[in-house]
Amino acid sequence: MDASVILITYNHPKLLALTLDGYAQQTDRQFELVIADDGSTNETREVIDAFRSRAPFPVVHAWHEHNGFRRAAVLNLGIRHSTSGYCIFSDGDCIPSKDFVELHRWHRQQGQFLLGGYVRLTEDYSKSMTPEKVIAADFVHQMTAKRNRELWRRHINTWFYNLVGVKDRPHIAGANFSAWRSDLDAVNGYDENFMGWGREESDLRTRFRRYGLKGKSMWPYILAYHLWHPIDPSKANVQRNIEYYRQSSRRIRCENGLVRLDA
DSSP states (O other), X not given: OOOEEEEEESSOHHHHHHHHHHHHTOSOOOOEEEEEESSOOHHHHHHHHHXXXXXXXXXXXXXXXXXXXXXXXXXXXXXXXXXXXXXXXXXXXXXEOTTHHHHHHHHOOTTEEXXXXXXXXXXXXXXXXXXXXXXXXXXXXXXXXXXXXXXXXXXXXXXXXHHHTOTTOSOOOTTSEEEEHHHHHHHTSSOTTOOBSSSHHHHHHHHHHHHTOEEEEEEEEEEXXXXXXXXXXXXXXXXXXXXXXXXXXXXXXXXXXXXXXXX
């Protein structure tokens, strides 16, 4: 396979099923789908098994036991289970635009990681979502003028940050970005010392930048549509991750990543 889409999920089987329907509609199917599961129950496994039986591409279910929200650890699990040279990252509650994979593959370049955008769907609209709406791409009409302006602002800011060489920018969204596997290996993937919610992607971005990569903006062009759900309670612990990020942001390779360097 030419690319690996890595989705993370935890006990949101209905949202995951809608997201998987979005990948079944992709214009480019030269990819494998790796579902990195943070310890969901059998209901999620049943959704994945049912989808695998009809999917027009390989589907891998990578599962580990739940021990609190471990975004960094489960993303590394997904990377380890991938088999291609290019990884596209999103979440199991984000429906991709039909050209999501096609555009990630088309615009990738050596020496860069690619940044896409996202649109938050409202609670009412998310609750009304059906497979038929996903197939019809009805969700694309939920883009607002305000959000479109925000995406273009991110796009322009990314160009500026690359120009002046700021290492802790541009902004990166875990719901929509991609990178070469060789670059992920070079920085040792995600830092698994990040626990709970927050700053995992910021840390990865900063280490990419210190390694010499540039963030290529596709913020207004490649979009994922985030389905509403209650806020994860682990967001209350974000301050711990902020402090850890501030203390460790000058390195390139993390010690507790795809491989443990201190082992």
